[in-house]
Amino acid sequence: MEHPKVAADYLEPASFFDIYNEEDFFLNNCLLKGEFIDQEKIQRPTLEQVVVNHVTFSSCDFNRADFTDVIFKSCDLSNCQLDEVSFYRVEFQNCKLIGTNFDQSYFNNVVFENCRMDMANLNRMNLKNTDFVNSSLKDVSFNENKLVKTHFRNCELTKLTALNTPLKGIDLSDCQFETIDLDRNYLRGLQVNAEQAGFLAQYFLDIKIK
Template identity: 60%
Template sequence: MEHPKINEDYLETGSFFDIFNEEDFLLTNKDLKNDFVENQNISHPIIEQTVLDHVSFSGCNFNKLELTDVIFKGCDLSNCVFDEASIYRVEFQNCKMMGTDFDSSYLNNVIFNNCLLDLANLNKLNLKVVQFNDSSLKDVSFNENKLNKINFKNCELDKMNLLGTKLRGLDLSSCHFESIDIDQDLARGLKVNSEQAAFLARYFLGITVIY
């Protein structure tokens, strides 16, 4: 896992709206705190080597967003549209991301720590070295994805959909779910705990496991 390459001592205090000072909507080397961004519609914004601390995005649509070496701390990204994004060496820490749309995006070396992602759209993604730690992904659409070195640790996955996704090597054993939707023919190689295995036996085969 590669972490964001940021030297916070050299960051310049600013506002997210500094992005409009550049013709190509570029925001770089910034330290943003307690900013409120509402109903912004920007095509292909670029954010690099930046820390966003308690920045609230409300009703924003950032199609083809590019993030490189960025840290989000305690940000609210709920119900934003970040489809077709390119996200590289990025950390989301304690962020609220309910209903956020990342469809058709590329994520490489990305960490979600203690994030709320319920009802998010995470479909048709190309994910490489991505970690979800201590996060909630209830009712998340996680369909038709390409997975390479993906890790879920201590996450809430109830009613998550993982259809059209090859699950070989994926380990969900430390996570919790009452129900989950996956394709039987794509589940080979999935790692689960005994309780989860009992659910899958009932789900696919109608078998009830007695403890």
């Protein structure tokens, strides 16, 4: 796992709205802090070597954005459209991403830590070196994905749906879920604990566990 290559102590303070000063909607080498961004719609914005701290993006649309070496700290990106976005060496720390749409995005060296991602859409994606840590992914749509070195650590996965997604090498043993919707055809190689195995046996095979 590669971490964002950003020298946080040397970033220049800036406003997100400075992105409009560049014809190609580009921000780099800066700190964004304490802003409220409401319903902004920008096609193909680019952020490089940026720390975003306590910023709320309310129902924004950043389709086909490019985020490289970016750290989001305590941000709210709920209900934002981040579809077809490229994330490379990006970290989300203590962020709120309820209902956020990541469909058809590309994740490479991405970490979600202590995040609330309930009802988010993560479909038809390529995920490589991606970690979900101590995060809530309740009722998340996680379908038709390609997973390489993707990890879930101590996450809440109740009502997560992962259909048409090969789960070989995925370890859910220290995660929690009351119910989960997986594709029987793609379970081979999935790692679970004994309690989870009992649920899956009952769910797919109608085996009663006493």
